[in-house]
Amino acid sequence: MFSVLYVDDEPDLLELGKLFLENSGKFSVTTAVSATEGLQLAAREQIDLILSDYQMPGMDGIAFLKEIRAQYPNLPFILFTGRGREEVVIEAINSGADFYLQKGGDVRSQFAELAHKITIAVERRQAVNALRDSEQRLADIINFLPDATFAIDTEGTVIAWNRAIEDVTGVPASEMIGKGDHAYAIPFYGHHRELLIDLVLESEEAIQRGRYAIVKKEGDVLIAETSAAQVRGVKKVFYCKASLLYNKDGNVVGAIESIRDITEARHAEDELRAAYEQITASEEELREQYDELKSHQDQMRLANEQITAQDEELRGQYEEMVYLQKQTDESQQMLQQVLNTVPARVFWKDMELQYLGCNEPFARDAGFSMPADLIGKTDFDMGWKEQAEAYRVDDRRVIETGIPKIGYEEPQTTPDGNRIWLRTSKIPLRDSGGKILGILGTYEDITSTVEAKEKLRLLKISVDRAYDEVFWLDFEGNIIYVNDSACRITGFPREELLGMKIYSLDPDFPPEVWNKFIVDLRRQGTLLFTTRHRKKDGTIINVEIMTSYAAEGTREFSFAFARDITARMREQEDLKVAYEQLAAGQQALRESEEMYRSVIENIQDIFYRTDLNGNIILSSPSALTLLGYSSLDEVLGKPIASFFYQPEKRGDLLRILSKKGKIEDYEVQLKRKDGTPVWVSTNSHYYLGPDGSITGVEGVYRDISRRHEIEEGLLAANEKLTAQTRELRARLEELEKAD
Incomplete structure (x- = not known):
């Protein structure tokens, strides 16, 4: 209502x-x-x-x-x-x-x-x-996507530019939305050019001729990687994914592309690969040196047994030992170089939790130029002094229990005040006899991973609490995820829904329909349709489904938003009934108007209506016959007084009408087109508008000219009879006098 x-x-x-x-x-x-x-x-x-x-x-x-x-x-x-x-x-x-x-x-x-x-x-x-x-809602969903994402229509005009791409390019959506001519390429390449999004509709040959070195096509989706982009003066490596956008009729209405910055990941992979290669080479060299050292140690042991008898040989052995010590020092120096090369941060502390050493990346993180600068210092002397006590609690636990603590996440405050996240491992530092001398630790910066997990968590919360129902289904029809609204609207507990197939929830999707549906979904990527869901209490509700195709490795999924449109369809049905009723009413009105028109056109008397100025606005065709006109165009719009034989009689009529509110059997002469008079009798009254105000006068004129002719004939006959009677009486009087 x-x-x-x-x-x-x-x-x-x-x-x-x-x-x-x-x-x-x-x-x-x-x-x-x-x-x-x-x-x-x-x-x-x-x-x-x-x-x-x-x-x-x-x-x-x-x-x-x-x-x-x-x-x-x-x-x-x-x-x-x-x-x-x-x-x-x-x-x-x-x-x-x-x-x-x-x-x-x-x-x-x-x-x-x-x-x-x-x-x-x-x-x-x-x-x-x-x-x-x-x-x-669509704009909000796009804005919540963690990857830089934008969309264009079929004319190449930008219709979406999310927050992530604003952060990457520094270009706000207000400056980009509505632009065409490949303007979206300028923040990435500095000039107008095609991006991956422009190749979605191209042939395989045209795609291979494009500007991307690696392009993979999966259905309507193109995936590529490029290292040619330069954003804000910094060379970047991007992982790009583009696909078509369809309307509910399956027609292409545009395209969308997501862009992920993988520059750091690629650099990290390159650095890690180089570090592993260097570590492998260093390990081989250390192994050779260790074998050599072991050989020298055996020789030293033999020399010690013969030291009493061979002083000169002992001196030679001593010199050789000095040489070996030098080699050992050089080996330790090489080990330090290896530690300085690997991207992981490495450190070790004594039993008092004072730093004994670290590699150069760790020293830089702590705000120092060289590892030697940290020796003898504690965590309270570092940029992360806010977390110092928490770090030391972990250190003591590892030392006291002798149990390593591996791969846990913890925060750290950098010397410049930023907060980052680490994945840390700590083990007891032991001597050759197994005695614990302190602690050995490593960590890596996982801030980007933690932030990505947090964004994923927030996105999951958004989906879990979305107003519409959200479903994930595999291509066997198993329901593998539902949000809170799906449970609330259908009445099923989450555990029960996750054990169901779509056929149990949707009576319109038996297996044979589902099999055809997944073929269409693979081909089109996105489908919009209406169907029905059966609630736990057996009630059937109408729903509108927007579902998208998703794949992870060899597994395929349907990701669907479902909206309860039962009330909307009921309103549409009510509106349809209302329109039918309205149409019926309009038909009845047309029939009534047709009947009214038929009466007006066939009435023998003249029906008329005037406005407040006395101009004729409606007249029956019978006026033409009585007054001698050939068309109503000669009558309508004319002052009615001009059709009175004596126009001043119109004023007399209005005075009577004003006094009595109506006129009955009022006789007056109208004027024919040829100027001759004709007697009529009128019944007239005021014509009122919808608001009750007087808008004119309407009534009926009846031709009484024949009656007047008869009356005039009778009057003439009476006068003639009176004259003859008078003449006869006069003659009789004369006869009487003559007698």
């Missing part, structure tokens, strides 16, 4: 309009006798449409419309007035009126037209709002 605010300074018309509109069952009408009262009601009540008169004291309908548009720009507004001037209509439409309807004519047909326009105005505004909400 639509809530209508009806504003008019005439209470009787308000009551009539309220009665007619509410009688249809489609409208709830609140009335106000002034625009000021209407503004107060609009501020505190839920209103679907405002219906207003134009001419009102204080604030007229146009000023009221402008105030409503300023406060409620999306609220439908219909101007319903007796004023029909063209400038009023133009000003109303320019000020934002949805419709303009002039009062007058048959009341039933007028209010039927008004009800129809109210329905159209409200439903049109609701449709616009629903579209705006849908577009906003």
Whole structure:
């Protein structure tokens, strides 16, 4: 039911309009006798449409419309007035009126037209709002995507530019949306050029000729990697993925591309690969040195056994030992170089948790230039002193228990005050006899991974708590994920839904339909359709499904949003019935008007209607026969007084009408086209408009010329008889005198 605010300074018309509109069952009408009262009601009540008169004291309908548009720009507004001037209509439409309807004519047909326009105005505004909400939801989803993402229409105009791509390029969406001619390539390459998104519709040959070294095509999706981009003066490596956008009819309406910055990942892979190669080479060299050292140690042991007898040989062995010690020092130095090369941070502490050493990356993280600068210092001397006590608690636990703590996550404050996340491992530092001497630790910076997990967590919360139902299904029809709304709307607990197949929930999707559906989904990528869901209590609800194709390795999935549209479909059915009723009413009205027209056209007497100025606005065709005219065009629009044989008699008629309110059997002469008079008798009364005001005069003229001829003949005969009688009486008197 639509809530209508009806504003008019005439209470009787308000009551009539309220009665007619509410009688249809489609409208709830609140009335106000002034625009000021209407503004107060609009501020505190839920209103679907405002219906207003134009001419009102204080604030007229146009000023009221402008105030409503300023406060409620999306609220439908219909101007319903007796004023029909063209400038009023133009000003109303320019000020934002949805419709303009002039009062007058048959009341039933007028209010039927008004009800129809109210329905159209409200439903049109609701449709616009629903579209705006849908577009906003889509924009919000795109904005929540962690990857830099943008979309274009079929003309190449940018229609979406999410927050992630704003962060990557430094270009806000307000500057990019609406631009074409490959403007979206400028932040990445500095000039207009094609991106992966432009190749989605191209042939395989055209794709291979493109600017991407590695391109993979999976259905309508293109995947590529490029290292040619340069964003904000920094060379970048991007992983790109582009696909087509379809409307509900399966027609292509644009394309979308997501861009992931994998520069650091590629650099890390290169560095790690180089480090592993260097470590492998160093390990081989160390192994050779260790074998050599072991050989020397064996020789030293033999020399010690012979030291008493071979002093000279002992001296030689001592010199050799010095040489070996030097080699050992060099080996330790090489080990330090290896530690300095690997990307992982390495450190070791004594039993008092003072630093004994570290590699160079760790020293730089701590804000020092060389590892030697840290020796003897504690965590309280580092940039991460806020976390120092927490670090030392972990250190003591490892030392006291002798149990390593491997691969755990913890925060760290850098010397410049930034907060990062680490993946840390700590083990006891032991001597050759197994005695614990301190602690040995390593860590790696996993800030980007932690942040990605946090974004993923927030995205999951958003999906879990989304108003619409959300489902993940594999291509065997198993439900593998549902959000809170899916449980709330269907009435099934989450555990029960996750053990079901789609066939159990959707009566319109038996296995054979599902198999055809997944073929279409693979081909089109996205599908929009309506179907039904069976709730736990057996109730069937209508739902609208937006589902997208997703793949992970060899597994394929359907990711679907479902919206309960049961109420909407019921409203559409009600609207259909209302339209059918309206059509039936309009047909009855046409039949009534046709019957009225038939009566007017076939009446023998003259039916007429004049406006307040006395001009004829309606006449039956019988006037042509009586007055000798060939077309009603010669009659309509003319002053009725001009058809009186004595025009001043029109004034006499109006005076009687004003005094008595009606005229009955009033005889007057009309003038034929040839100027001759004709006697008529009229019954006339005032014609009232819908608001009860006098808008003219209407009535019937009856031809009584024959009756007048008879009356005149009788009068002449009577006069002749009287004269003959008088003459006869005179002769009789003469005869009597003669006798």
